[in-house]
Amino acid sequence: MFNLAxxxxxxxVNPINRKARSIPAFNPVDVYGRVFFFSWFGFLxxxxxxxxxxxxxxxxxxxxxxxSQNDVANSNIVALTATLLVRLVAGxxxxxxxxxxxxxxxxLAGAIPTALAGCVYNVSGLLALRFFIxxxxxSFVPCQVWSTGFFDxxxxxxxxxxxxxxxxxxxxxxxxxxxxxxxxxxxxxxxxPHKAWRVAFIVPFICITVTAIAMLICCPDTPTGxxxxxxxxxxxxxxNHGITGDIVTVPGEITDKRAGSGTxxxxxxxxxxxxxxxxxxxxxxxxxHEAQIGEQQMLDTARGEVVVKPTFSExxxxxFSLQTLVLAGGYFNSFGGELAINxxxxxxxxxxxxxxxxxxxxxxxxxxxxxxxxxxxxxxxISDLIYPHTGVWGKKMLVHAYGIIAGAxxxxxxxxxxxxxxxxxxxxxGMAFFLEGGNGANFSLVPHVHPFAxxxxxxxxxxxxxxxxxxxxxxxxxxxxxxxxxxxxxGIVSIAMNLALSWIHPIPKGQIGGR
Numbered sequence: 001m002f003n004l005a006x007x008x009x010x011x012x013v014n015p016i017n018r019k020a021r022s023i024p025a026f027n028p029v030d031v032y033g034r035v036f037f038f039s040w041f042g043f044l045x046x047x048x049x050x051x052x053x054x055x056x057x058x059x060x061x062x063x064x065x066x067x068s069q070n071d072v073a074n075s076n077i078v079a080l081t082a083t084l085l086v087r088l089v090a091g092x093x094x095x096x097x098x099x100x101x102x103x104x105x106x107x108l109a110g111a112i113p114t115a116l117a118g119c120v121y122n123v124s125g126l127l128a129l130r131f132f133i134x135x136x137x138x139s140f141v142p143c144q145v146w147s148t149g150f151f152d153x154x155x156x157x158x159x160x161x162x163x164x165x166x167x168x169x170x171x172x173x174x175x176x177x178x179x180x181x182x183x184x185x186x187x188x189x190x191x192x193p194h195k196a197w198r199v200a201f202i203v204p205f206i207c208i209t210v211t212a213i214a215m216l217i218c219c220p221d222t223p224t225g226x227x228x229x230x231x232x233x234x235x236x237x238x239x240n241h242g243i244t245g246d247i248v249t250v251p252g253e254i255t256d257k258r259a260g261s262g263t264x265x266x267x268x269x270x271x272x273x274x275x276x277x278x279x280x281x282x283x284x285x286x287x288x289h290e291a292q293i294g295e296q297q298m299l300d301t302a303r304g305e306v307v308v309k310p311t312f313s314e315x316x317x318x319x320f321s322l323q324t325l326v327l328a329g330g331y332f333n334s335f336g337g338e339l340a341i342n343x344x345x346x347x348x349x350x351x352x353x354x355x356x357x358x359x360x361x362x363x364x365x366x367x368x369x370x371x372x373x374x375x376x377x378x379x380x381x382i383s384d385l386i387y388p389h390t391g392v393w394g395k396k397m398l399v400h401a402y403g404i405i406a407g408a409x410x411x412x413x414x415x416x417x418x419x420x421x422x423x424x425x426x427x428x429x430g431m432a433f434f435l436e437g438g439n440g441a442n443f444s445l446v447p448h449v450h451p452f453a454x455x456x457x458x459x460x461x462x463x464x465x466x467x468x469x470x471x472x473x474x475x476x477x478x479x480x481x482x483x484x485x486x487x488x489x490x491g492i493v494s495i496a497m498n499l500a501l502s503w504i505h506p507i508p509k510g511q512i513g514g515r
Contacts, residue, residue: 008033018223019152023159031220035150036163038215042103043143043167045211046136048174049114049204050079051342053130055178055365056197058347059358061126064194071123073477075130076343077470082134084466090141091459092315098227099149099455100219103142107212110136115205118198136208141462143167145455148447149222154384157395157444161380164443165372165436171342172369175362177203183359318453319460322504327446327457328464329501330399333494334406334438336468341487342369343469344476345428348483352419364425371432372439379440395445396506400498402438406431407494414488439465448507 008027011020020032027033053061057072067075086106093102113132120126144160151159181203185196221227318324345368349361356364379402386394409431418424442461450457472490479486 013223014152017152019150019156020223021152021154023151023155023162025162031223032150035146035219036159038211038219039143039147040163040166042107042211042215043139043163044170044173045204045207046107046110046139047167047170048177049110049201049208050083050133050136051171051174051369052114052117052178052201052204053079053133054343055175055346055362056182056200056358058350060182060193060197064197065120065122065126067123067126069480070477071126072347073473075126076340077473077477078127079130079134079137080339080466080469080473082131083137084463084470086135086138087141087459087463087466089459090138091145091455091457091462094142094145094455094458095453098221099142099146100215100221100227103139103146104212104216106135106139106142107208107215110134110139111205111208111212114201114208117201120198137466138462140164140167141455141459144443144446144458144462148454148458153447154387156447157380157384157387157440158377159380160443160446161377161383161440165374165376165380165440168338168372168376168436168439169370171338172366172372175346175366175369179359179362315453315456318450318456321450321508323449323506323508324457324460326396326399326501326504326506327442327449327461329497330403330438330442331461331465332468332471333403333490333497334435334442335462335465336470336472337406337410337490337494338435338439339466339469340472340476340490343473344483344486347481349424351481351483352417352424353421367425368428368432371429372436375433375436376440379437379442380444381440382437383441383444392445392448392506395441395448397502398441399438399445400502402434402441403498404495406434406438407491407498409434410491410494411488412491414484414486414491417484445506450508 006022007025009022009024010027010030011022011024011032013020023036024030024033025036028037053075057067057075061067062072065071090102090106093105110133113129113135117129120129143163147159147163148156178200181200182193182196185191185199186193189196191199342365346358346361346365349356349364350358353361379398383395383398386398390397409427413424413427413431416423416427418427443458446457446461447454472486475489476483476486
C-alpha cells in the first residue's frame with residue numbers, strides 16, 4: 001500500500017549512486033524534491049512558450065500577418081524541426097556537461113526569441129522566430145536525464161512520467177493562458193489586436209528566464225554533487241561498503257570486464273587513469289536512509305548505471321541498436337502524434353464547432369494537453385507497478401499495448417469525424433489516455449536501456465518524438481482541413497509500427513546494469 005508520508009519525507013537512497021527510492025514531491029527543502037520540482041516546472045514553462053503560437057495563430061495572428069492555411073502548417077513544422085535538432089544535440093550535451101546546465105541553457109536560449117515575437121511582421125519572420133523558439137522543446141531531454149539521475153529504478157518510471165506529464169501540460173495551459181493574456185490586453189489595457197498578441201509573449205519570456213536562473217542557483221548536478229565528479233563518488237561509495245573494482249576510465253571509456261578482488265594499481269597516463277579507492281573489507285552503514293542491496297548489485301550499479309561520456313563508436317552502437325529503435329519507434333507515434341494533434345486541435349474544433357470561436361475552441365483543445373497531468377504519470381506508475389512481477393519485458397509490452405490501443409482510438413476519431421461535441425470530446429479523452437500514457441510508459445523503459453549512455457538514449461528517443469510530430473504535421477499540411485483523414489492515418493501507422501517492434505528484446509544481450 002502506498003505510504004503518503006513518502007511525498008514529503010526524506011527518501012531512502014541507493015548507497016552507491018545516491019538515487020532516491022521515493023519521490024518527495026511536496027518537500028522542496030529536500031534536494032530530491034527540489035530537483036523534481038524544477039524538472040517538471042522548467043519543462044512546463046518551456047512547453048508553454050514553445051506552443052504559445054497555436055492558440056492565437058489560426059485567427060488573430062493569421063489575420064494580422066495575412067497567413068494562408070499552408071503558412072500556418074509550415075510554421076508548425078518549422079517549430080518541430082528545430083526541436084528535433086536540439087534534442088539530438090541535448091542528449092550528448094547532458095552526458096558531457098550534465099543535465100542541469102543543458103536544461104538551463106535550453107531555457108535561456110529559447111527565452112531570447114520568445115521576447116522577440118513582437119518583431120514579426122511577415123511569414124518569413126514568423127518561420128524564423130518559431131524555428132528558434134523550438135529550442136525550448138529540446139529541454140525535454142535534460143528534464144528526463146536529470147530526473148533519471150536522481151531517482152532509482154524502482155521509482156524512475158513514475159518520476160520520469162510525472163516530470164514529463166506535468167511538463168507536457170504546458171501544451172494545455174498555453175491554450176488557456178495565451179488567449180486570456182491577449183483578451184486582457186485588448187479589453188482592459190486597450191491595446192489593438194495587432195499589438196496585444198506581440199506584448200503577450202513577454203509573459204512567458206519573464207517566466208522562462210526566472211526559472212532558468214533559479215534552477216542554476218538552487219539545484220545540484222547529481223545527488224553526489226558536481227557532474228564531473230560523479231564517477232569518483234560512485235567508486236568512493238563502493239570502497240565505503242568494502243567493495244573494490246574499476247568503474248570507468250577517465251574521460252569515460254566503458255569497461256565491461258569485471259575486476260577481481262583487491263585494489264589494482266592505477267595505469268599510467270593522467271588522461272586514462274583508473275578511479276581507485278581502497279576498500280575497507282567491511283560494509284559500513286553510512287546513512288540511516290540507505291537501501292540495503294547486495295554487493296554484486298552495487299558493483300553492477302556502479303559499472304553500468306553511472307553515466308559516462310561514450311566514445312564515438314560506442315555512441316553509434318547505442319544509437320543504432322534495436323533496443324534504442326524500440327524506444328524511438330514508440331515515442332515517434334505517441335509523442336509525435338500528440339505534438340501534431342496539439343497543433344491542429346483548436347482549428348479542428350473551430351471547423352466542426354464554429355460556435356465555440358477562438359477562445360472556446362482553445363479552452364476545449366487545452367484539455368488534451370492538460371490531461372497529461374494524469375495520463376502520462378499513470379503510464380509510468382503502471383509500468384513501475386508491473387516491473388517487480390514482469391521485469392523489463394513487462395514495461396516493454398505495456399508501451400506496445402498503449403500504442404496499439406491509442407491507434408484504435410485515432411482511427412475511430414478520424415472515421416467518425418464527429419460534429420457532436422460530446423462524442424468528439426469523449427473520443428479525444430479516450431485517445432489521450434493511451435497516447436499520453438504511452439509517453440510515460442516509454443520513458444519508464446528508457447533508463448533500463450544502455451544506462452551508461454542515458455543522455456544519448458533520451459536524446460534519440462526525444463528527437464524521434466519530434467520527428468514523428470514533423471511527419472504527422474506534414475500529413476496535416478497535405479490534407480489541409482481534412483483533419484479526420486489525417487488522424488486515422490496516424491492511427492494506422494501507430495498500430496503497424498508497434499506490432500513490428502514488439503518482438504525485439506527490451507535489453508541488449510550482456511548489458512551490465514539496468515535490469
